Amino acid sequence: MAVLGVIADDFTGATDIAGMLVKGGMRTLQTIGVPARSVVPDDVDAIVVALKTRSIAARDAVAQSLQALRALQDAGCVRFFFKYCSTFDSTDQGNIGPVGDALLEALKARQAIYCPAFPENGRTIFFGHLFVGDLLLSDTHMRHHPLTPMTDSSLVRVLARQTKHKVGLVPLEEVQAGSASVRDALDKLAADGVRHVVVDAVADPDLGIIGEAVGDDALVTGGSGVALGLPAAYRRRGLLAHKSGVDALPAIAGxxxxxxxxxxxxxxxxxxxxxxxxxxxxxxxxxxxxxxxxxxxxxxxxxxxxxxxxxxxxxxxxxxxxxxxxxxxxxxxxxxxxxxxxxxxxxxxxxxxxxxxxxxxxxxxxxxxxxxxxxxxxxxxxxxxxxxxxxxxxxxxxxxxxxxxxxxxxxxxxxxxx
Structure with missing residues (x-):
C-alpha cells in the first residue's frame, strides 16, 4: 500500500519528483491526471499525480488538487506532498498559495513548509530568497516568463501575496543546526499562527535535515529536492520497508x-x-x-x-x-x-x-x-x-x-x- 501521495502541478515536475523518490528507495507510480483505484498496483510506495494546474485559474487548480488528494487518500496514502517548480512559478493570484491553503484545510493540518531548493540543479534558498546558480531568481530569464514572470526573489513576499495566512521563515542557521532545531522553529511559528513556512537550503545535506524534521507532517510542499530526505525519514518511523530494484523497468524494443x-x-x-x-x-x-x-x-x-x-x-x-x-x-x-x-x-x-x-x-x-x-x-x-x-x-x-x-x-x- 502506498505511503506517500504527491500532487504535482505539471507533467515534467511530476516525473522529476518521482525520480527523486525512486532514488530514495520508494517504488513509484506516476499517473497522468487523477487515478482510478484500479490502476494503482499494491506494490508501490508512492503515487505521483501529474496535473496541469500551474497556470490555470486558481479556483480550478484548487478543485483539481483536492480531487487528487481524495484519490490518494482512497489509495491508502498517509503523507502528502504538493510539488511545484523549483523556480516557484506563480503569480500574485497563485496558484501555490491557494492550493497550499486548500490542502492544509482538507487535511486539517496546522502548517506546511515551502522549499523549492534543488542544490544539485543550482536552486538554493538563503534568507528566504531563491537563487538560480549565483543569480537571484528575479535576475534570471524567469523575470520575462510569458505566463508566470518571477520578478521577486523573496519567497516569503511572493507567498504572502497569495494567501491570507501568515508566512514565516526558517533560516539556514536553524537548518544547519539539525532537524531538532528545524522542528523547534516550525513549532514556534505554528504557535504564533504561521501556517506557511519557507525553509532555507543551500546544499543536499540541508534537504536531509529538513526531510527528517517534517517526517511526521501530513503535508509538505516544495520542489523535488526536498523529497530526497523523506524516504529515510519514513523508514525511521516504520512507514516504509527497504526494497531492492525499485527502478527496474521492462525491456522494450523499438x-x-x-x-x-x-x-x-x-x-x-x-x-x-x-x-x-x-x-x-x-x-x-x-x-x-x-x-x-x-x-x-x-x-x-x-x-x-x-x-x-x-x-x-x-x-x-x-x-x-x-x-x-x-x-x-x-x-x-x-x-x-x-x-x-x-x-x-x-x-x-x-x-x-x-x-x-x-x-x-x-x-x-x-x-x-x-x-x-x-x-x-x-x-x-x-x-x-x-x-x-x-x-x-x-x-x-x-x-x-x-x-x-x-x-x-x-x-x-x-x-x-x-
Missing part, C-alpha cells in the same frame, strides 16, 4: 526519437549538442496551418533505425515572442502542441519504442496523445529526469524532461543509459 518543444536555454544547448539526424520544424508554418507534421513524419520514417533522431520546435526567446505577437500566445502554443502530439502518435506507429520529450507543455501534449495514464519510474538520466515505462497493453519507454533540466549531452546520454 527505434529511438526525441521531440523537443521547450525554448529554454538548456534545451537549446542540448539540441545544438545532438549528434544524430535532426529536423527543425518551422513554427511559423505550423501556426499558418501548413502540413509541417506530415512532412516531418515522412522525413522521420526514412531515418528510424539508424540511431536516435530529433525533431524540434524550439527557438530562441526573441523568435518565440515574435511568433506570439503575430498569432497570439494561446493560438501559437496550441498549434505547436497539437503538431508535437501528432508527431508522437506517428512516431510510435512507425516503430518508436523509446521517446525523449523536452518541455513540460510538450510532454503533457504527448502523453495525452499517446493515451498514457500511468508510468513506472525507472533509472535517472540526469538530476530530476528518469526513464519511465508506460503502463498498459503497448508499453513505451519515455523520458519527460523539464525544459531547464539536463546536461548539454542529455539527448545522447539518455539512450546510452538504456
Amino acid at each position: 527505434a529511438s526519437a526525441v521531440l523537443a518543444g521547450s525554448c529554454s536555454a538548456a534545451t537549446l544547448g542540448q539540441i545544438a549538442d545532438f549528434q544524430g539526424a535532426h529536423l527543425a520544424l518551422d513554427a511559423d508554418a505550423i501556426c499558418r496551418g501548413e502540413p509541417v507534421g506530415e512532412k516531418a513524419l515522412a522525413w522521420a520514417r526514412g531515418k528510424l533505425g539508424n540511431g536516435p533522431i530529433l525533431l524540434s520546435a524550439s527557438d530562441k526567446p526573441e523568435a518565440v515572442k515574435a511568433l506570439q505577437a503575430k498569432y497570439g500566445v494561446e493560438q501559437s502554443s496550441q498549434a505547436i502542441e497539437k503538431t508535437m502530439a501528432a508527431l508522437a502518435r506517428g512516431l510510435v506507429e512507425a516503430g518508436v519504442g523509446r521517446l525523449v520529450v523536452a518541455g513540460g507543455e510538450t510532454s503533457g501534449a504527448v502523453v495525452s496523445a499517446l493515451g498514457v495514464t500511468a508510468l513506472r519510474i525507472g533509472p535517472e538520466i540526469d538530476p530530476g529526469v528518469p526513464w519511465t515505462a508506460s503502463v498498459g497493453k503497448r508499453p513505451l519507454l519515455l523520458a519527460l524532461k523539464s525544459g531547464n533540466f539536463g546536461a548539454p549531452d542529455f539527448f545522447t546520454k539518455a539512450f546510452a543509459r538504456l
Whole structure:
C-alpha cells in the first residue's frame, strides 16, 4: 500500500519528483491526471499525480488538487506532498498559495513548509530568497516568463501575496543546526499562527535535515529536492520497508526519437549538442496551418533505425515572442502542441519504442496523445529526469524532461543509459 501521495502541478515536475523518490528507495507510480483505484498496483510506495494546474485559474487548480488528494487518500496514502517548480512559478493570484491553503484545510493540518531548493540543479534558498546558480531568481530569464514572470526573489513576499495566512521563515542557521532545531522553529511559528513556512537550503545535506524534521507532517510542499530526505525519514518511523530494484523497468524494443518543444536555454544547448539526424520544424508554418507534421513524419520514417533522431520546435526567446505577437500566445502554443502530439502518435506507429520529450507543455501534449495514464519510474538520466515505462497493453519507454533540466549531452546520454 502506498505511503506517500504527491500532487504535482505539471507533467515534467511530476516525473522529476518521482525520480527523486525512486532514488530514495520508494517504488513509484506516476499517473497522468487523477487515478482510478484500479490502476494503482499494491506494490508501490508512492503515487505521483501529474496535473496541469500551474497556470490555470486558481479556483480550478484548487478543485483539481483536492480531487487528487481524495484519490490518494482512497489509495491508502498517509503523507502528502504538493510539488511545484523549483523556480516557484506563480503569480500574485497563485496558484501555490491557494492550493497550499486548500490542502492544509482538507487535511486539517496546522502548517506546511515551502522549499523549492534543488542544490544539485543550482536552486538554493538563503534568507528566504531563491537563487538560480549565483543569480537571484528575479535576475534570471524567469523575470520575462510569458505566463508566470518571477520578478521577486523573496519567497516569503511572493507567498504572502497569495494567501491570507501568515508566512514565516526558517533560516539556514536553524537548518544547519539539525532537524531538532528545524522542528523547534516550525513549532514556534505554528504557535504564533504561521501556517506557511519557507525553509532555507543551500546544499543536499540541508534537504536531509529538513526531510527528517517534517517526517511526521501530513503535508509538505516544495520542489523535488526536498523529497530526497523523506524516504529515510519514513523508514525511521516504520512507514516504509527497504526494497531492492525499485527502478527496474521492462525491456522494450523499438527505434529511438526525441521531440523537443521547450525554448529554454538548456534545451537549446542540448539540441545544438545532438549528434544524430535532426529536423527543425518551422513554427511559423505550423501556426499558418501548413502540413509541417506530415512532412516531418515522412522525413522521420526514412531515418528510424539508424540511431536516435530529433525533431524540434524550439527557438530562441526573441523568435518565440515574435511568433506570439503575430498569432497570439494561446493560438501559437496550441498549434505547436497539437503538431508535437501528432508527431508522437506517428512516431510510435512507425516503430518508436523509446521517446525523449523536452518541455513540460510538450510532454503533457504527448502523453495525452499517446493515451498514457500511468508510468513506472525507472533509472535517472540526469538530476530530476528518469526513464519511465508506460503502463498498459503497448508499453513505451519515455523520458519527460523539464525544459531547464539536463546536461548539454542529455539527448545522447539518455539512450546510452538504456
